[in-house]
Amino acid sequence: MWLRPVDLAREHGLSTQAVRNYEEAGILPPAGRSPHGYRRYSPRHAAALRAFLALVPAHGHPTAAAVMRAVNGGAVDEALRLIDESHVRLAGDRNTLQDVEDALRGLAPQRAPEAEPGVTFIGPLAHRLGLRPATLRTWERAGLVVPRRDARTGYRVYGSADVRDALLAHQLRRGGHGLDRIARVLAEVRTAGGPEPLQAALEEWRGRLRARGLAMLTAAAALDAYLCPAADAVATPAG
Structure with a gap:
């Protein structure tokens, strides 16, 4: 035929x-x-x-x-x-999704970024979190928190979104999560525009994987x- x-x-x-x-x-x-x-x-x-x-x-x-x-x-x-x-690759994507969901499940509520000061510097932020400035620099190298640099002084300047990311990273570290895993979570948070919108994005992501x-x-x-x-x-x- x-x-x-x-x-x-x-x-x-x-x-x-x-x-x-x-x-x-x-x-x-x-x-x-x-x-x-x-x-x-x-x-x-x-x-x-x-x-x-x-x-x-x-x-x-x-x-x-x-x-x-x-x-x-x-x-x-x-x-x-x-x-x-x-x-x-599909299994890896599922594992990443699970990592993000597990990490977010353990987060305590935080004040909205708009309630934070507009900008802050590494010393005050480290003091607020009870960390050494060197820890924040380590997180920056790992891609967890990426502040901009002041054009005149070259100092790190943390905006409200950076403060949010630092707060989330601090909670996740206290929960025992590694830097690589936290970086994946924060990348998803940034893409979604915050932890709350991320929930809808995770549902959509889960649907795509299914x-x-x-x-x-x-x-x-x-x-x-x-x-x-x-x-x-x-x-x-x-x-």
């Missing part, structure tokens, strides 16, 4: 040029040709296209394309390695359906 480019394209709402581009990129195996030179695809090409389009939301376009090129080139082990790496995990299951099934005929051919001796 031969299929035209438009037959593959129509199933997924693609253009025929997109199908040809996927073939040229090695995402689809090479097509046969009719006596007049027209491309002729088979159900196996259709399965390859389904597998690729399922892999994209699960692993991203570059990895999905690399997996399909590896499979079509007979390098199944390389394809599996790429998928394994993608799963490791969607990726489910997409990986769908992609695995589609890739398995594409690989099965090849696996059967290898397993069944020629008669």
